[in-house]
Structures are given as C-alpha cells and as structure tokens.
Amino acid sequence: MFKKVLIAEDFQDTNQGIADTLRDKLYITAIQEELYCDKAYNRVKFALTQGEPFDLLITDLFFKEDHVERKYTSGLELIQAARGIQPNLKVIINSMEDNPSKINALFKEEGINAYVCKGRNGLMELVKAVQEVYHNRTFVSPEIDLNVSNNVFELEEFDLMILQSLADGLTKKEISERLKKDNISPNSESTIDKRVSKLFDEFGAKNTNHLIAKLIREDKI
Numbered sequence: 001m002f003k004k005v006l007i008a009e010d011f012q013d014t015n016q017g018i019a020d021t022l023r024d025k026l027y028i029t030a031i032q033e034e035l036y037c038d039k040a041y042n043r044v045k046f047a048l049t050q051g052e053p054f055d056l057l058i059t060d061l062f063f064k065e066d067h068v069e070r071k072y073t074s075g076l077e078l079i080q081a082a083r084g085i086q087p088n089l090k091v092i093i094n095s096m097e098d099n100p101s102k103i104n105a106l107f108k109e110e111g112i113n114a115y116v117c118k119g120r121n122g123l124m125e126l127v128k129a130v131q132e133v134y135h136n137r138t139f140v141s142p143e144i145d146l147n148v149s150n151n152v153f154e155l156e157e158f159d160l161m162i163l164q165s166l167a168d169g170l171t172k173k174e175i176s177e178r179l180k181k182d183n184i185s186p187n188s189e190s191t192i193d194k195r196v197s198k199l200f201d202e203f204g205a206k207n208t209n210h211l212i213a214k215l216i217r218e219d220k221i
Contacts, residue, residue: 002090002134004030004052008040008059008078009094018058018094018126025127037063037072037081044082044089053086056133058126061095061185074185079110092129092139094118102158103144105186109194114139158184159195167212172196 005028009015015033022028034040047053059075072078079091092114106112114129129139165175172192179187205211
C-alpha cells in the first residue's frame with residue numbers, strides 16, 4: 001500500500017475525515033493535509049528535496065477564495081504544478097463535479113488516476129480508489145457515466161465558452177484570466193491551448209479564424 005499520502009482540501013473536517021479513513025481502512029500512517037494548493041505544492045517540493053516523495057496526491061478541484069494570497073487557486077493547477085516536478089505522482093481527484101465530459105477530460109488531458117464524486121458513499125469509494133490506483137488501475141465513482149461521445153469537443157460547454165471568447169478577440173492568456181476570475185476550472189493557459197489544438201484536429205481547421213468559420217457554418221456556435 002502507499003506509504004506517504006498528501007491530502008489537499010479547503011475544509012479541515014473533510015481533510016481530517018479522509019485522513020482518519022485511510023488510516024483506519026488502509027493502515028496508511030504517513031498522511032499530511034493542507035488547506036491551500038500553494039502549501040500542498042510546497043510540501044510536494046520539499047518532500048522531493050528530502051528524498052522522501054509522496055506516493056499519492058488526493059485533491060479537490062475547487063478551493064474557495066479567502067484573504068490568503070495564492071499562486072495556485074484550483075486542484076487542477078496544483079496537479080499540473082506537482083506533476084511538473086514529480087511526473088510520476090499518482091493523483092486522485094475527490095470533488096463534487098459530476099459532469100462526465102469534464103471528468104473524462106481530466107483523465108485524457110491531465111492523466112489523473114482516479115475520480116471520486118463526493119456523496120453519501122464518497123469515503124468508501126475513495127478507499128476503493130486508493131486500492132485500485134495502488135495496483136495501477138483507474139477508478140471512477142459508479143454514478144459517473146464516462147461513456148460520452150467521441151466528439152466531446154463539439155458538445156462540451158467549456159469548449160464553446162473558449163471558442164466564443166476567441167471569437168470575441170480574446171487571447172488565450174486573457175481567456176485564462178477570465179476563467180480564473182469567474183472561478184471556472186480548468187483555467188490554465190496550457191489547458192486552453194490543448195483544447196484549442198484538439199478542436200483544430202477534430203474539425204480540420206488551420207487556425208483559429210478557420211475553426212470559428214467552420215463551426216459557424218455547421219451551426220455549432
């Protein structure tokens with residue numbers, strides 16, 4: 001079983017509940033908890049410098065704003081930053097988000113290892129997820145149906161939001177800033193770039209103007 005686990009949740013009770021459950025059910029003793037993404041990232045970085053890296057990161061997607069100034073404001077940004085210095089870090093997302101398309105994108109684009117949807121059976125599903133990930137298998141909460149259309153990029157609201165912003169003349173950096181301001185995740189510039197590139201491939205577009213023109217002709221936007 002995993003020896004060292006980091007939990008990032010912005011509610012102390014949630015953090016503590018997860019930690020207690022992992023200790024009781026899976027006998028994991030080296031568990032650290034953080035309420036902020038920046039501090040969680042710093043723990044990952046420090047552990048690496050000490051030669052004692054974390055085996056697993058469990059994080060929420062959404063973190064509420066407060067008076068503390070932060071560089072990383074979402075679980076997705078934490079994952080990307082942590083994987084930037086520790087590419088082999090296993091990741092389980094534990095969140096309220098239940099949109100299959102968005103969850104599917106997290107597996108495809110971010111390479112997460114498991115997704116647990118918070119709910120009545122959330123803690124037991126999280127235990128199962130940890131066990132599955134330890135054995136190099138993926139896990140998704142049973143109520144989430146990831147049997148989505150292969151043409152998910154055509155249908156997803158998030159992509160339409162990006163396209164509309166591009167049509168309004170915004171740069172990818174400006175779109176990222178708008179999404180962060182509206183507390184919409186994912187919102188990193190690199191994620192937006194990946195989504196636009198995949199839309200280019202999906203619709204055979206040569207550039208942004210060509211893509212938007214094609215989608216307008218097909219009544220997609």
